[in-house]
Structure formats: C-alpha cells, structure tokens
Amino acid sequence: MSGQTGQPIFILSEGSRRTRGSDAQNNNIMAAKAVAEAVRTTLGPKGMDKMLVDSMGDVIITNDGAAILREMDIEHPAAKMIVEISKTQDAEVGDGTTTAAVLAGELLANAESLLDEGIHPTIISAGYRMAAEKAQEIVKSIAIDVSVDDVETLTKIAATAVTGKGAESHKDKLSDLTVQAVRSIVKKDASGKMVADTDKIKIEKRSGGSIGDSELIDGVIIDKERVHPNMPSRIENAKVLLLSAAIEYKKTEAKSEIKITSPDQMLGFIEQEEAMLKEMIKKVIDSGANVVFSQKGIDDLAQYYLAKAGILAARRIKKSDMDRLSEATNAKVIMTIDEITKADLGTCGLVEERETSGSKMIYVTKCPGTKSVSIFLRGGTEHVVDALDRAMEDAIRVVGVAIEDQKVVVGGGSPEIEISLRLQEFASTLSGREQLAVSKFAESMEIIPQTLAENAGLDPINMLAEMKSAHEKGNKNAGLNVYKGKVEDMYKNNVLEPLRIKTQAINAATEATIMILRIDDVIASSRAAPMPPGGMGGMGGPMM
Template structure:
C-alpha cells in the first residue's frame, strides 16, 4: 500500500488550498467591486446591460447591475449578496457596500502578505466595524416625520445621479408626500413606514413633470366591454378570485349530441348557468368587479347591460392592495357572495393615458394606499425613473423610522477613518494593524467620488482630512464645484442606516471570504461529444448536459 495514491475526491474535482485559495477569492471579489466602482456618486457613469434575450437596461444602480451580471465565481457571488442585502434593508447605498467590501479585501491582502494570520485580521476588522458604528452614530443628526424639508433633501440625494436629476425637486416632493401619507405609529409607539403600500406605475409618453401622486390604487387594466360605464361613484367593489365562466367538469368527460334539439338545450343550459352567476353578483349589490381570472364574453354582455364596470386578469399584488384599500374580501367562489364581502370607494374611473387605459380607484376607506404614476419620454427613461423613485421611497421610509440622518459626500467615511486611526493607536498586538487598514479602506468612498467627478483624489482627500481635523465634521466633497464644503449646507443627506448597514455587510462578507483557506470544486458534467455517440442527441451543443 506504501506507494499507492489514495483518491478522496471524485475524478475531475479541483482543490485549491492555502494562500492560493485566499488570493483567488480576494481577486474575484475585488473584480466585482471594481466593475461597479465607476457608478458611485452623482457623477458616476452608467452601465448598459444586455441580457440573453437582447433586452437592454441602462443604469448606475449597483444592485441592478450586480443582479443582471451573470457571475459564476462563488466568492464574487458574496459581493452580489452584500448588494442585495443592502438593497433589501435600505434601498440605496448598494454600490458603496460593494466597493467598501472590495477595498477591505484589498487591504487584507496586504496584511496577509506581511504574514498576519487571517484570524487576527478578522478580529481587527470586527473591532473596527463595532467602533465605526459608534462613531457614525455619534455624528448622526436627528430628523422627524414632520421635518418635510429634511426628508425632501434625503429623497433628492437618492435621486441625484440616477438619470432623473433635472426633475429631482418635483420627484422628491412626490416621494415625501407618498411616504408620509402611509406612515403610521404602531401599538408600541414606533413610527412605521410600510413602503409596500406605495404602488409605482409607469408609462412611456409625456414628460417627467407629468408624474402625479394618486390617493388610491391604479390598476393597469381596462374595462372588459365597451358598453360598460367608464365611471362609477360610490362604488361597491367585488374582488373575485374565481372566473365568471362556464364551470368545467373535474374529470375528463364527453357529451354525445344526436339531434339539434339537444344542442340547443345544451347551449341554453350554459347560458342559464352564466345568468345564475350574474344574478348572484347583482343580488350582492356590487357595481364594480375586479376578477383575477377570466370573464366570459356572454357574461361581459350581461354585466354591461346591468351597468357594472368589470376588469379581468388582475395581478395578485393588485388584488391584495385593493382588498386593503377598499376593505373588500377576495372571494374564491361566486356562490358565497354577500353584501358584507364588498368593498367601497368614492370613485372608480377609467382614464386614457398615452393610448392605453387604466382604472383609478380613489376615495378608499381602508388602509391608506397611494399610487405614484411616473411618466417619461421613452421606455428606458421611465425604467431609470422607476429605479430612482424606488430607492428614494425606501430611504425616506428608513429615515422616518430611524429618525437619524448623516451628511453625504464622503464626509462620514473621512470622519470614521480619522477616529479609527486614533482608536488603532490605543490597541496593542497585531489587531492594531487590521484596524488601521480598515480606517484606510474607508477612504475609498470619497476617493472614488473624486475620481468619478474627474478631480484629483489626493488633493481632495488631504483637504477633507484637514477640514475634519479642524472640527468641521460635515466637510464633504461637492463634486459639482470640485470643492470641499459643508454637506449639510449643500442639502446632501442620507439615512444613518445606509452607512451602518454598508459597514456591517461589507465587514461580515470580507471576514467570511478571508476565513476560507480551502476551495473544493466538484467536477462539472462532461459535454456531449459532437456528431453523435448517443443516437439522435449528437447535435446537442457542448455544456448542455
């Protein structure tokens, strides 16, 4: 047995160990961070993403870019996860989180080369992250739900650099109005802004200035029959999860018809079934129907004759919103309809917008629900506008809930970096080096802002540090003027959670990647040989198995 090799892994599996594994992972993660780095800040560039179907997305939203990129490397996927988490938690700052993680890994690489063990680097990074949370919380500014001007500044900061910048005043006003209208205080006295209660509907055509906020729900459908009324006041709304069609048998069945009389009675029976359904609807007192499934042509005629406005194929999310707004129950059977199951609205109206019709449900008594109707010149413009507004809605909601904001323009990062350098000097042992490197890594954010604006990053960083050392904690980079100025005066504000979440997520992912010293990749399925070998499957392209 002495000279015989022992095979533990299956044939074709690859194993990378030690520093090679760490270097490979760090390199892959850095490459992903570098891909989105040029999009950071108001002067960041856009990326054009073309998917396998040929659909084009033009954006500088870090989360959207990383979501669309087809990333294969497992360590690189962790950077994508940071971005997704940041997007889910706060809605903005996704590029910041990814870029920070990339820089923390680059700094860790230098420490590894100096012979410092990954465990010590991880311990130092954790200490630094905890201290950074303390520092950033100490420089946060209070903001309340009634401080409309501050909330508008937060929304405008999120919209800046997203393609809709020229109209940020109008859009930030709509955003703040929308979020404040759905904000409520829960049983524990905590302010809650459930931004899912805001529906964003978009339509190409018109200008961005035509965007409006509607107090109610917009349904992107039209009435099913042209003879139905276009407007109904004091609507009694029925939400139906079942189709208004002939009932089909559960089992497979066949009917043999041998005479015209039988055929006629069969048709009459079908009509009678439909009439019975419509009579049940009419008996409930409903004059507006939103149906999740189909509505038969004959049923449409009967409903139109009865003066009922009906729409079909409504999305589940829209049905839920309508249910919350109008207090209607979503019914799955027509037999069970009662007047108590119906919802109410002051007005249900069909309106035409740029060649297509939509139904507006306004004056709802239930849970406050609002709809933002966005307009723009082209499809790509409204898509970019949609992404910008979604980010703005989320950050305003977060700011209202936390009631804490910080200034932008790279100012918090410089302040944290300087205070961490002081903290590092108080530590003994090798963790001190890791904390110092963490502090240095934070400078990547203001440095990238300067680079993307075509400014000299070294001069700008030096000036920002000088201002902060003098005690001006709000000194940040005004990328439009190319100067270091007070960012609070420049109305550049962000929720505190953007910074705390980005630092947390970036640190956790960096530590996870650093602690990997062995990568075992199982063998992929071998591609089929071209030209046959398995009967008719010879034409299958490589890699399809």
C-alpha cells in the same frame, strides 16, 4: 493524499478541483475585487452608467449597483458573496448598494496586503470586527435627528437618493412626490414606533410625456381597462367586488364526454351553459356590486351581461393589486361566486377609467380603508421611465428608513472620512497585530470619497487631504461637492442620507470580507463549471 506505501488515495470524485492555502484566498479575493471594480465607476452623482444586454437582447441602462449586479452573469462563488451584500443592502435600506460592494472590495484588497505580510486571517478578522463595531459608534455619534413632520429634511433625503440617476432636472418634483407618498402611509405600531410600509406605495409608469407630468394619486392605479366598451367608465360611490374566481363556464375536474345525437340536445346543452353563466351574473348583481375586479378571466357573454347591468369590470388583475384593492376598499377577496354576500363588498368614492398616452388605466380613489397611494411616472422613452422607476424606488425606501430610524447623516464622503480619522486614533490605542487590521479598515473607508472624486474627474489625493484637514479642524460635515470640485459643508448643501445606509453597508461588507478571508480550501465538484484561472469565473458579463 498518499498512503504509507506511497500509493495515492483519492477521496474526491474524478474531475473535482481543489485549491488550498494562499492560492484559494488570492483567487477568492481577486474575484470579489473584480465585482466591486465593475460597479465602482457608478458611485455618486457623477457616476457613469452601465448598459446591460441579456441573452434575449433586452437592454437595461442604469447606474444602480443592485440592478447591475443582479443582471450580471456571475458564477464564481466568492464573487456571488459580493452580489449578496448588494442584495441585502437593497432589501434593508433600498440604496447604498454600490457603496457596500465597493467597501467590501477595498476591505479585501487591504486584507490581501496584510496576508502578504504574513498576518493570519484570524487576526485580520478580529481586527476588522473591532473596527466595524467602533465605526458603528462613530457614525452614530455624528447622526442628526429627523422626524416624520420634518418635511424639509425628508425632501433633502429623497433628493439625494434621486440625484445621479437621470432625473436631476426634475429632482424637486420627484422629491416632493416621494415625501408626500411616504408620509401618507406612515403609522405607529403597538409600541409607538413609526413604521413606513412602503409596499403600500405603488409605482406605475408610462413612456410618453415629460418627467414633470408625473403625479401622486391618492388611491390605487390598476394597469387594466374595462373588459367591455359598453360598461360605464366612471362610477361614483362604488361598491367593489374582488374575485379570485373566474366568471366563466365551470369545467369539470375529471375528463368527461357528452354524446349529442340531435340538434335539440345541442341547443339544450348551450342553453344550460348560458343558464349557469346567468346564475353567476345574477349572484354578482344581487350582491349590489357595481365594480368587479377578477383575478382570473371573465367570459365574453358574462361581459355582455355585466355591461347590460351597468357594472364596470376588469379581469386578470395581479395578486399584489388585489391585495392593495382589498386594503384600500375594505373588500374581501372571494374565492367562489357562490359565497358572495353584501358584507364582502368594499366601497370607494370613485372608480374611473382614464386614457394616458394611448392606453387606458383604472383609477380607484377616495378610499375609506388602509391608506394606499400610487405614483404615476412619465418619461420620454421606456429606458428613461425604467431608470426613473429605479430612482423612485430608492427614494421611497430611504425616506421610509429615515422616518423609522429618525436618524440621518450627511453625504459626500463626509461620514467615511470621520470614521477613517477616528479609527486611526483608535488603532493607535491597541497593541498586537489587530492594530494593523484596524488601521487598514480605516484606510478602506476612504475608498468612498476617493471614488467620488475620481468619478467626478477630480484629484482624489488633494480632495482627501482637504477633507481630512477640514475634519481635523472640527467640521464633521465637510464632504466633497462633486459639482464644484470643492470640499464644503454637506449639510448646508442639503446632501443627507439615512443612518442605516452607512451602518448596514459597514456591517454587510465586514461580514462578507471576514467570511471570504476565512476560506483556505476550495473544493469544486466535477459537476460544477470549471473555475477559470485567476478565479474570475462568470465575469464575462455584457459590460466587461
């Protein structure tokens, strides 16, 4: 800016950069579109995988949109907003992360064409909001009811989530495991609503063996082993003690120095330490516990005494596992050994150490407390098991969401086509420039079936035309069967997804798009990394 005398007045620190007007909007849109384009090829069962290599050389191979965007080193602020969409989708539903990102990218691309025609961002934003609300109504009108007892439908939902993630050959087995696990932890809240707390399902994984060797354990699996080989490896009718304190010599808080001038003093000091340790062990034994899980360490001498007393003990247990054990066995987590009482102990039918693929794990089963289950995944290699883990996480979440909402929709791009057609009809009833924005929103919805077709090597124009024709004839379940390359009834093809996947994706993509469109001034601080030309900062990830 300049004063009346023509003298420039600087209000920003030296080195700051400012981009205004259409340049700012174009840069932001370009960056957001680039992120969406990066994950677009992973959409659907025929989607491709990405290999991500971090700075340490660790490799992740996945087609999970949330995992890809989480690992990419993105710096551009507008691009980060697309990543946030994916994170929100993952947190709320567990699946549909790629759908949300791709939809946001297409909404922005179509908004860009409207901006080029001279339509104000506020008008576009208003039209997009109207369209999003209408889209929610449309997708809810085609939803199908489902209940916790409808095992067949829930299995189809799980199978849809697992498909395309490297586990199709064992899809039936994994779907069954998922539905059994989720149904076992579902309960009603005070209002009578079904709640699926999927945190009560723990996934443990081991490379070695086949995916078909995966199993559901009714209880908690702890990825630890006994601290001493002389301890019993199997205890029935266990009395479980959970400690967040260490069974070790107590160290003083302040620095202290002890001067020892004779061997007798040294011997007395050692005996005193042992006496302190024996006192700790005595309190544990007197409590009646025969299984001890410690969140911290267990001294070597303490291990010997515990083994001598016939107690099975494990140390360095994760806090999340301690919480699960507490819920499953009804044991209280004790902060100090001095506070141990018999009332604090938990119980379970069986605690045993089992060996799997050369490593040992502790199984805590037949528990009386809050239902807690574990899924033990097996696979040929570490990368296979990691991909399987991500697929199962998605499947568990979507089945839980379907039970909570009791609504599902068919997949294969069918809902998006129905929304697009009905939105075009809605747009024709509007007057003013918002009509153009609603129409563009309708076009944007077609990016999902179009991408499914492209990723399957099919002609997207022909497929879209066939799908629209089928929907116009009244078949609202008509979607794309990517395996056969045909438009078919996706309900009969068992392709089902929770309603929340669609509603959340539409909401998140619309809100992020509107926020990016309303930015007309970008001020980059001199302390920040400079924004590269074209606004695609940080897109030099490992796969670009």
